[in-house]
Each structure stands twice: as structure tokens, then as C-alpha cells.
Amino acid sequence: MNEPLAQISKDRIDIDIVEAAVAGPEHGxxxxxxxxxxxHDGGHAVSALEYQAHPDAEKFLRTCCAEVAAQSGLPVAAVHRVGDLxxxxxxxxxxxxxPHRAEAFATCATLVERIKSExxxxxxxxxxxxxxxxxxx
Incomplete structure (x- = not known):
């Protein structure tokens, strides 16, 4: 299995690139x-967000993706945007x-939770x- 796509970017995320990084003819x-x-958040109207990343954040993201891919045996990818949104x-x-949806849903949930916490x-x-x-x- 190739190293997963795992990037921190200031640019708009291209969903098609993230999808293409995991898709294959063996996957249904x-x-x-x-x-x-x-x-909104917590009853307050939100107008914008600003994301800042530690200089090593992409390394942490690569680790999360690689470990989830290794544990699940499935291809994973993630791109997180930083800056003003x-x-x-x-x-x-x-x-x-x-190959089947249940594994993909469960693994994606695990990946997102790890990204948010790590x-x-x-x-x-x-x-x-x-x-x-x-x-x-």
C-alpha cells in the first residue's frame, strides 16, 4: 500500500484529489x-474561523493516516486547511x-476522530x- 495522502494546506481543498487518492477498482x-x-457554535453566531497549525502538524497528520491505514488495511487520505475560512x-x-461500505464508514470515523484529537x-x-x-x- 502506498503512503497515504496527508496534507496541511492554505489552499481550497480539492475533494476530487482526496477521493482519487483512495479509489480503486477493488473498492465498492x-x-x-x-x-x-x-x-453557529454553542448558541453563538459564527462569522468565520481561523485555523493555525504547529510546524509539525503535517507529520502528525501523516502518522494518523499511516496508522489508520495499517490497522484497517484500507487506503485513507486527509487534507486539512489552515488560515482564514x-x-x-x-x-x-x-x-x-x-470493498464494502461498513468498513469504509467505520474507518473514516476513526480517522477523523484521530485527526481532531492528535x-x-x-x-x-x-x-x-x-x-x-x-x-x-
């Missing part, structure tokens, strides 16, 4: 997760392919009121 299921900036922008795309990327929420706060610090 490709599950894609898109984490999208929403307009607005409501509707895609912040994270994760993909998993497998990759040092921090989120600052900007509220409609003009205030902001860092999340998870």
Missing part, C-alpha cells in the same frame, strides 16, 4: 467526510475506500458580535 465504497465551517468553506476532507491544529472562532475565542486550548 468510497466514504468522504467534509468538515464545513458552520454559522468563512462559513461554508471546507476545513477538512478525509476519505477511505473499501493533530496540533487550533481553531479560533470569530463571532457575529465582533468577538472571538480559541477552541480547545
Amino acid at each position: 465504497a468510497v466514504v468522504l467526510f467534509s468538515g464545513v465551517v458552520r454559522n 468563512v462559513v461554508g468553506d471546507i476545513a477538512l476532507v478525509a476519505a477511505v475506500a473499501s 493533530v496540533p491544529i487550533w481553531k479560533r472562532q470569530h463571532f457575529a458580535t465582533g468577538t472571538s475565542e480559541w477552541v480547545g486550548l
Whole structure:
């Protein structure tokens, strides 16, 4: 199995590239997760997000993807965006392919949870009121 696609990017995420990184003729299921900036959190109107990554964040992301791929035996890929994002922008795309859907869904959920808990990327929420706060610090 090739090394998984695992990138931190300031650019808009191309979902087709993430999907192509896992797809193959032996797979009947490709599950894609898109984490999208929403307009609210905790009862507050959110106008934008800012993501900042530790300089080694991509190394952590590669480790998560490689370990999930090794444990599942399935191809995985993930790209996380950093910088300033607005409501509707895609912040994270994760993909998993497998012969059947149940494995792909379960593995994709595992991958996303690991990324959220292990990759040092921090989120600052900007509220409609003009205030902001860092999340998870």
C-alpha cells in the first residue's frame, strides 16, 4: 500500500484529489467526510474561523493516516486547511475506500476522530458580535 495522502494546506481543498487518492477498482465504497465551517457554535453566531497549525502538524497528520491505514488495511487520505475560512468553506476532507461500505464508514470515523484529537491544529472562532475565542486550548 502506498503512503497515504496527508496534507496541511492554505489552499481550497480539492475533494476530487482526496477521493482519487483512495479509489480503486477493488473498492465498492468510497466514504468522504467534509468538515464545513458552520454559522453557529454553542448558541453563538459564527462569522468565520481561523485555523493555525504547529510546524509539525503535517507529520502528525501523516502518522494518523499511516496508522489508520495499517490497522484497517484500507487506503485513507486527509487534507486539512489552515488560515482564514468563512462559513461554508471546507476545513477538512478525509476519505477511505473499501470493498464494502461498513468498513469504509467505520474507518473514516476513526480517522477523523484521530485527526481532531492528535493533530496540533487550533481553531479560533470569530463571532457575529465582533468577538472571538480559541477552541480547545
